Amino acid sequence: MxxxxxxxxxxxxxxxxxxxxxxxxxxxxxxxxxxxxxxxxxxxxxxxxxxxxxxxxxxxxxxxxxxxxxxxxxxxxxxxxxxxxxxxxxxxxxxxxxxxxxxxxxxxxxxxxxxxxxxxxxxxxxxxxxxxxxxxxxxxxxxxxxxxxxxxxxxxxxxxxxxxxxxxxxxxxxxxxxxxxxxxxxxxxxxxxxxxxxxxxLPTPPASTSAESTTPESTAPAGASPGTPGPVCLGVMDFHGGNDDRARAEEIHRRYLEGTIRFVRVLVGEGRPVRLLTGDACDAAVVAAILDAVDSPLVTAAEPASLADLMTEMAAADTVVAVRYHNLICALKTGTPVLALCYATKSETLMTEMGLGAYCHPAREVDADRLLEQFRELEKRSMELRRTLTERNLTxxxxxxxxxxxxxxxxxxxxxxxxxxxxxxxxxx
Structure with a gap:
């Protein structure tokens, strides 16, 4: 033929x-x-x-x-x-x-x-x-x-x-x-x-290749025994609101940054290492502002170059708090419980589909006290939510x-x- x-x-x-x-x-x-x-x-x-x-x-x-x-x-x-x-x-x-x-x-x-x-x-x-x-x-x-x-x-x-x-x-x-x-x-x-x-x-990095902790030896590494505080990944964003928020863009940015900084200070006060993650080149300014405001060796920053880098960082964390949509996806893919600071319906929809709809917080109105309350509730259900994420990822x-x-x-x-x-x-x- x-x-x-x-x-x-x-x-x-x-x-x-x-x-x-x-x-x-x-x-x-x-x-x-x-x-x-x-x-x-x-x-x-x-x-x-x-x-x-x-x-x-x-x-x-x-x-x-x-x-x-x-x-x-x-x-x-x-x-x-x-x-x-x-x-x-x-x-x-x-x-x-x-x-x-x-x-x-x-x-x-x-x-x-x-x-x-x-x-x-x-x-x-x-x-x-x-x-x-x-x-x-x-x-x-x-x-x-x-x-x-x-x-x-x-x-x-x-x-x-x-x-x-x-x-x-x-x-x-x-x-x-x-x-x-x-x-x-x-x-x-x-x-x-x-x-x-x-x-x-996309492939999920194996747990064995997860990022090693860059925090002092006195802090608990990823995978520590239950009840021991572990690292938290915080995905940040140079957030000024959406297309319809131009008139109050600076106010939105200020509230987001102040609420986030207060949240980080509380975690550091409890001895929790916090790893700052970006999702776009423009987010570096927010990282710099947080590092300047919270002067502690417990707060470090990564420079991820890909979603694989983000997933590696998040797989090493106990919990993730993030704004950017694809930062949320990276946390969800690794099976790490995540709290979403939502600026659009897409984030809320994603979290609901993955079984974490209760853990959404408005990015335009960051309330540090309420954010901490949701964060603690999320950590209490960590094992249950990890099982849920395994099932939803397969689907x-x-x-x-x-x-x-x-x-x-x-x-x-x-x-x-x-x-x-x-x-x-x-x-x-």
């Missing part, structure tokens, strides 16, 4: 990847793992925020998302404003040219259809619209995979996000409220599915296997035939 050799499928990945946000890069890592396992013949490259970082870490070619390197800086001078305007026109051409070189483009996870953090319509929403419109015009299948969404009030941003979703060839969401939000914004979601966040498909992993199967059927229609052909070759005498 004569075999026909098909041309490798060209797959692009798109988003604010390589820009310092560990959650975004974790979503990319998950999709690349799927492609390398299920479609090793695919030729993959990226259009992203930090191409140098993506190429260095993931070994794929990458192109800068925006022609204007100062895209996300505030422009006040006439020259900078003109450059931004010109950049929008150039990006339309650049994006279309990039999309045209691919059969499939995947937007891996991330909250690309939401504005729960400050967002301008001419930034990423415009870039996403260019991608989806180019895909529809040029016949390239664009997939929004396990993405986050939220109903948006600002009309320009709402319109761009709505049309981006409508023009995509495939959509799935990381939780039911995301799908509900898109339906409320006028998108037909009848065929859209809900799956866990892509980060739940999440199985659901993501279904997600990847559905993705293959939607984006690689000839893949089943090709894989069956290869299997037949391997089994032939």
């Amino acid at each position: 004569t075999l026909t050799h098909q041309k490798p499928v060209r797959v692009g990945v798109f988003g604010l990847l390589g820009s310092g946000n560990l959650g975004n890069d974790g979503s990319l890592e998950a999709v690349l793992g799927y492609l390398r396992a299920e479609h090793p013949e695919a030729v993959v490259d990226a259009l992203c925020g930090g191409p140098e970082a993506v190429t260095a870490r993931f070994r794929i070619p990458a192109t800068r998302l925006h022609w204007n390197r100062a895209e996300y800086r505030t422009a006040s001078r006439a020259g900078a404003i003109a450059a931004k305007g010109a950049g929008k026109l150039v990006d339309a051409v650049r994006t279309a040219a990039w999309v045209r070189r691919h059969e499939v483009v995947i937007v891996p996870g991330m909250g690309v259809l939401e504005a729960t953090l400050p967002l301008r319509p001419w930034g990423f929403p415009y870039a996403l619209f260019l991608l989806c419109a180019s895909g529809r015009l040029l016949g390239t299948r664009v997939a929004l995979v396990s993405v986050g969404a939220a109903e948006i009030r600002a009309r320009p941003t709402r319109a761009l996000v709505r049309w981006s979703a409508r023009l995509a060839a495939y959509r799935s969401y990381r939780d039911a409220p995301s799908r509900d939000a898109m339906r409320a914004m006028g998108v037909d979601t009848a065929r859209d599915e809900v799956y866990p966040d892509l980060a739940f498909s 999440a992993a199985r659901r993501l296997e279904h997600q990847f199967t559905a993705l293959t059927a939607a984006l690689f229609p000839s893949a089943d035939h090709v894989h069956a052909h290869s299997q037949a070759q391997r089994e032939a005498p």
Whole structure:
């Protein structure tokens, strides 16, 4: 029998990847793992925020998302404003040219259809619209995979996000409220599915490789006997509220920081080592503020470079308190009880799905006394909650296997035939 050799499928990945946000890069890592396992013949490259970082870490070619390197800086001078305007026109051409070189483009996870953090319509929403419109015009299948969404009030941003979703060839969401939000914004979601966040498909570091305690010898290490206070991981965020909170952004940030510092002081006063963790490059300022305010050797800071680093730190902790969505996921994946400082519905939904819905606290109104009360209750139920997390993690992993199967059927229609052909070759005498 004569075999026909098909041309490798060209797959692009798109988003604010390589820009310092560990959650975004974790979503990319998950999709690349799927492609390398299920479609090793695919030729993959990226259009992203930090191409140098993506190429260095993931070994794929990458192109800068925006022609204007100062895209996300505030422009006040006439020259900078003109450059931004010109950049929008150039990006339309650049994006279309990039999309045209691919059969499939995947937007891996991330909250690309939401504005729960400050967002301008001419930034990423415009870039996403260019991608989806180019895909529809040029016949390239664009997939929004396990993405986050939220109903948006600002009309320009709402319109761009709505049309981006409508023009995509495939959509799935990381939780039911995301799908509900898109339906409320006028998108037909009848065929859209809900799956866990892509980060739940990443491997969990073995317990034996957990980070060693960096605190004084007098403090209890991870895995100490029951009743002995152990380390607490505190995931921080340079939090100023969401898109609708711009008028009170500084007040929100001050309350969050003051409440967090008071919480840390109480833990340190009880002899608990506290490990500060970030999820984005911008969070370093919050770490510095806490270290300055709580001058104690019990408070240390890590510099995680990936979700795997975060999981390693959290696996060594007794308990985690975190704000960022993917910091929560890392704690949940390692089976470590976590208390969430929530700034959006997505965090509350995630915690409820994983059996920890009672341990949510508003990030905009941090009350240190109430936070401590919830923290102590969480620690009392630690063993029970660890068993619950083991079960929920297995369920999440199985659901993501279904997600990847559905993705293959939607984006690689000839893949089943090709894989069956290869299997037949391997089994032939």
